[in-house]
Amino acid sequence: MQNRGKISTKVGFGKGLKNAAYSNENLIVLGSDITTSVGVNIFVEKFPDRFYSLGIAEQNTVGVAAGMALSGLIPVFSTYAVFSSMRTLDQIRISLCYNNLNVIIGGAHAGISVGPDGATHQALEDIAALRALPNITIISACDATQTEIATMKAISEINGPVYIRFGREPIPDFTSKNQKFEIGKAQIILNGGDVAIIATGSLVWESITAANYLEKKGIKARVLNIHTIKPLDIESIIKAANECGALVTAEEHQITGGLGSAVAEVVVKNNPIPIEMVGMPDCFGESGEANELMEKYKMNSNAIVDAVIKVIERKKL
Amino acid sequence: MIGKLEAIAKKIRIETLKSLTAAKSGHTGGSLGLADVFTVLYFHQMRHNPSMPDWENRDRLILSIGHVAPVLYSSLALSGYFPIDELQSLRKLNSRLQGHPGRNHGLPGLELSAGSLGQGLSVAVGMALAAKHKNQQHNIYCITGDGELQEGSIWEAAMSAGHFHLDNLITLIDRNGVQIDGSTEDVMALEPLDKKWEAFGWDVFHCDGNNIADLIKTYNKAIKKKGKPKVIIAKTIMGKGVSEIEGNYKWHGKAPNKKELEVFLKYLS
Numbered sequence: 323m324q325n326r327g328k329i330s331t332k333v334g335f336g337k338g339l340k341n342a343a344y345s346n347e348n349l350i351v352l353g354s355d356i357t358t359s360v361g362v363n364i365f366v367e368k369f370p371d372r373f374y375s376l377g378i379a380e381q382n383t384v385g386v387a388a389g390m391a392l393s394g395l396i397p398v399f400s401t402y403a404v405f406s407s408m409r410t411l412d413q414i415r416i417s418l419c420y421n422n423l424n425v426i427i428g429g430a431h432a433g434i435s436v437g438p439d440g441a442t443h444q445a446l447e448d449i450a451a452l453r454a455l456p457n458i459t460i461i462s463a464c465d466a467t468q469t470e471i472a473t474m475k476a477i478s479e480i481n482g483p484v485y486i487r488f489g490r491e492p493i494p495d496f497t498s499k500n501q502k503f504e505i506g507k508a509q510i511i512l513n514g515g516d517v518a519i520i521a522t523g524s525l526v527w528e529s530i531t532a533a534n535y536l537e538k539k540g541i542k543a544r545v546l547n548i549h550t551i552k553p554l555d556i557e558s559i560i561k562a563a564n565e566c567g568a569l570v571t572a573e574e575h576q577i578t579g580g581l582g583s584a585v586a587e588v589v590v591k592n593n594p595i596p597i598e599m600v601g602m603p604d605c606f607g608e609s610g611e612a613n614e615l616m617e618k619y620k621m622n623s624n625a626i627v628d629a630v631i632k633v634i635e636r637k638k639l
Numbered sequence: 640m641i642g643k644l645e646a647i648a649k650k651i652r653i654e655t656l657k658s659l660t661a662a663k664s665g666h667t668g669g670s671l672g673l674a675d676v677f678t679v680l681y682f683h684q685m686r687h688n689p690s691m692p693d694w695e696n697r698d699r700l701i702l703s704i705g706h707v708a709p710v711l712y713s714s715l716a717l718s719g720y721f722p723i724d725e726l727q728s729l730r731k732l733n734s735r736l737q738g739h740p741g742r743n744h745g746l747p748g749l750e751l752s753a754g755s756l757g758q759g760l761s762v763a764v765g766m767a768l769a770a771k772h773k774n775q776q777h778n779i780y781c782i783t784g785d786g787e788l789q790e791g792s793i794w795e796a797a798m799s800a801g802h803f804h805l806d807n808l809i810t811l812i813d814r815n816g817v818q819i820d821g822s823t824e825d826v827m828a829l830e831p832l833d834k835k836w837e838a839f840g841w842d843v844f845h846c847d848g849n850n851i852a853d854l855i856k857t858y859n860k861a862i863k864k865k866g867k868p869k870v871i872i873a874k875t876i877m878g879k880g881v882s883e884i885e886g887n888y889k890w891h892g893k894a895p896n897k898k899e900l901e902v903f904l905k906y907l908s
Contacts, residue, residue, distance in 0.1 A: 379792075382798075385764070388758075389701075392751070392762070393765070393766050393773070416753065417753075420743070420752045
């Protein structure tokens with residue numbers, strides 16, 4: 323697993339849109355004033371006639387997207403994840419999910435790593451809020467390359483609304499451009515059998531780093547990349563639970579209602595083994611640099627190592 | 640022509656009442672008050688074809704106030720989208736006629752699942768913008784409530800329609816003046832409505848929403864005007880056609896029982 327350098331996942335989202343636009347003339351982008359900071363400027367520069375600025379009015383923008391989708395277009399609505407997922411929750415529920423429309427929702431600046439902006443702009447509840455909605459697909463890819471591929475696949479393959487979560491902070495870009503990527507199917511990145519680390523988004527690389535460290539200590543970890551939170555790859559999770567006997571979940575999101583909860587829902591029904599959860603501990607974030615915040619709120623490789631040691635202790639009991 | 644349309648409006652009222660009684664719940668007042676508007680739209684104004692519900696060039700009706708679904712269903716059934724008998728399944732288990740419109744149940748002619756106030760106008764704006772984008776000639780007709788205008792998202796939608804000069808969008812406000820807690824002006828004042836819409840870049844028209852001739856005249860005037868989205872502030876009487884219900888906001892969210900239905904049907908005939 324080679325780190326080719328750090329790139330923000332938002333760049334992957336923008337590139338994915340641009341690539342998809344060549345083959346799909348129905349792809350339209352709706353702007354909410356912050357096109358450059360949410361990555362869609364890459365599309366807008368190339369296809370200015372397929373961009374509509376709707377201003378700072380997210381609820382209306384979701385409705386407009388619904389109307390466009392009902393007219394055969396594929397609109398993309400992207401803004402900061404705090405707004406695109408939660409300010410608009412009722413519109414997403416009724417206008418998009420209940421009508422089951424092909425709309426791509428971009429959740430930009432997701433997670434605490436957006437840093438100095440502070441708690442208001444750190445989306446840590448978006449997965450929890452959206453995961454309960456029928457018909458929606460939720461994607462949280464692990465690097466820029468994968469976000470690009472996921473965006474293109476979401477546009478060409480998925481019926482119904484898709485939420486794609488991505489961050490601002492540049493993170494290691496390591497997945498192959500020719501990777502096998504299937505929405506709804508987890509990727510097994512490392513195949514150990516002592517413990518499984520089930521991670522999403524930026525914490526997948528952190529999990530690999532943790533696994534490499536643990537290997538030196540004699541612990542062989544499996545690392546699962548859950549790039550699709552919904553629909554969840556239940557089969558891979560049960561297999562990991564059965565074969566490893568202990569799990570650690572890792573996400574840049576509240577533990578409440580996020581990936582950890584989703585995995586626990588599966589595990590308790592099938593094989594209730596010990597789970598430790600790495601994520602935001604039911605509190606708001608604060609200003610700080612990304613790495614400082616990830617350390618303080620325990621969402622990095624160190625925190626994952628600690629959680630693995632703890633869960634392996636519980637496994638022995 | 641007017642006489643013929645008035646007869647259809649009466650039929651819509653009768654079928655609406657019958658379906659509400661069968662359902663034992665639902666919104667009677669608003670549904671009756673809009674019977675004339677629905678008559679004009681489905682039987683005169685809109686280009687649509689019940690045998691081709693998905694015809695791309697059809698005019699679209701976006702009902703933002705999903706709670707008056709019974710009048711929409713009656714209009715669709717009488718237009719020929721589905722059998723009139725099916726109206727009796729309103730609000731029942733496994734029915735295509737959900738309490739608030741739900742497209743996932745497969746009812747032909749239904750453009751939008753709606754029920755949460757303040758969302759329909761945005762969808763109508765999206766459809767009007769899409770039609771402009773694709774260079775299509777059809778019009779989008781939207782119906783909003785008046786109490787619904789208290790939702791902030793309505794004004795986001797109004798601002799965007801003005802911004803894009805969506806003259807293929809004609810919204811009608813069901814200005815019956817009442818909402819569940821009482822008069823709109825007591826609950827949260829809306830006036831001066833015309834000035835508000837003008838300020839948001841719309842051409843504003845007034846009409847009597849229970850007068851078929853006036854509705855036809857006003858829609859004609861609105862259609863001819865180009866360059867801006869159009870809003871018709873239609874004064875209606877909630878419960879119009881049944882004197883016991885007229886203007887009585889207690890009938891906003893109540894269905895007639897069998898005895899009441901008998902009496903009401905007599906008024907109408």
